[in-house]
Amino acid sequence: MGISEFDLIREFCQGATRVRADVLLGIGDDAALLRCSPGRELVMTLDTLVAGRHFLPDADPQSLGHKALAVNLSDLAAMGAEPAWALLSLTLPRADSAWLAGFMAGFSRLADAHEVQLVGGDTCSGPLAISVQLTGFVEPGTALLRSGASVGDLVYLSGAVGDAALALQLHGRGEPIAAQQQRRLDRPEPRLQLGRRLRGLASAAIDVSDGLLADLGHLCSASGVAAEIDCAALPLSPATAAWIGRDGDWSLALAGGDDYELCFTLPPSRGEALERELRGLDVAVHCIGRIGAGQGVSAILPDGSRYTGVQTGWDHFR
């Protein structure tokens, strides 16, 4: 392929159309130059997706472009932040214009939807991997942290869990995957609107990427508390509910990973305020449990027994 690194970078520019007033200098110099809004704090995250680990090597490039940005947007959603600037580093086995066009279409569409501008990055050849760094803003002192949960707080979850893991299960068995599950795996919708509305309301928040038990466990650990989940209250799609109903294994919902929903805690006194804030939101939110004293997370199954399956969640060195 005759395409060079610099041609690739030029293609990035064209693919990413959004122009923000706070970008003084985007792609094309040694670094990007940006104006920080006075009186706001910066929120920064960096995530890498590796072929064969986070996605199948033959994954649709458009979905990959979406997902590489979505997992970072999800981190900012969990902080209650408003996203602004992205840097992208692409390692590709070869310069493939069609693949790149698809990737940038998926990336740019999601970036535009959230007013994110791609301001720099690099490309090189090697085993397929994608790093996205994302910066956003939050008003001083309003960031949602993992560490604020207190005994007695209620635990909430957005959307539903288990669909992405169900899609992976079905793929592994060579069984057909319904469009809804495939979409949940390939094109997670970061809950930015919800995260923004939770500022000043939720006592703690985290995004569910490694599995509900594992991520709620991180929140509990940071807050010095324990949590109990009522599985009967867990929001599930009909397909995931049917799968769990068939073999009685709740691992899909509790330890599946790749959900990119928000899990947050709320003092019970703020229940009505939450109801008001959620009006007109694009995603449902359910109360799924309660914070208690101690440590760790337990899940009570609908028959009253305690879930004893995998609890460690997705560990990239497992």
Add this chain to the structure above:
Amino acid sequence: MGISEFDLIREFCQGATRVRADVLLGIGDDAALLRCSPGRELVMTLDTLVAGRHFLPDADPQSLGHKALAVNLSDLAAMGAEPAWALLSLTLPRADSAWLAGFMAGFSRLADAHEVQLVGGDTCSGPLAISVQLTGFVEPGTALLRSGASVGDLVYLSGAVGDAALALQLHGRGEPIAAQQQRRLDRPEPRLQLGRRLRGLASAAIDVSDGLLADLGHLCSASGVAAEIDCAALPLSPATAAWIGRDGDWSLALAGGDDYELCFTLPPSRGEALERELRGLDVAVHCIGRIGAGQGVSAILPDGSRYTGVQTGWDHFR
């Protein structure tokens, strides 16, 4: 190996000791939380190093930790920026505590020397690769850009070029490599002090990572000018000068890459001001050529002929 992703992240925390007052929340939540100094612009870069492409797979981990940060610091030096916060994403074939301890020692030592704090990132398993994202500051309107060179400006270069490329050449031939060349390849010293002093003085600047001709070419292209280099004026180490003297091939110095020196342009009227600014600096600076009208970069060899070798520089899809 029993080490988990979260253990690795905790090791990062311990390895990186520097604590900056503008870091409100570092490693451990969904994202880092940072305070932006009022009245300063942000400068951001992201670079990935891939095993077998940017470094040998058996490279010393301590040198790799140094170099992964150094290449990003070099980008900020070329903008005249002061570095502040780093995010690190590590993809490792396996969780190897000894490798990681070495890597973090090299990374942290350079970070501490430049008052950089590691504030977040991630780890996953896969083919060895390292992404570092670095953010720094610059006073409004003072960033050094590639685009400001004018006809008649002089071209300057810091340090010397060709040593890293010489080390790679010798390695490829299985010949012994002197400590100086090995060090220039493994542990480049980013020219941050020089970059800061050039603000308000240099008309344009770039860091030399892909080879002098290629990078000066980017500067000329961004500025809409041409450049002519006088090879007799090029700063070379004795070893590189001897190599070139032996076979007459100037490619090492002109197209070698991995030098991480600064190349900048200066109106001749500012020559004395430059002399003053350079007093006490840790690196020498030499005038190596002049900006002219037109486009492209030509290099005049000591015998008066024009260099006609490789001019495209390091292209990661070559």
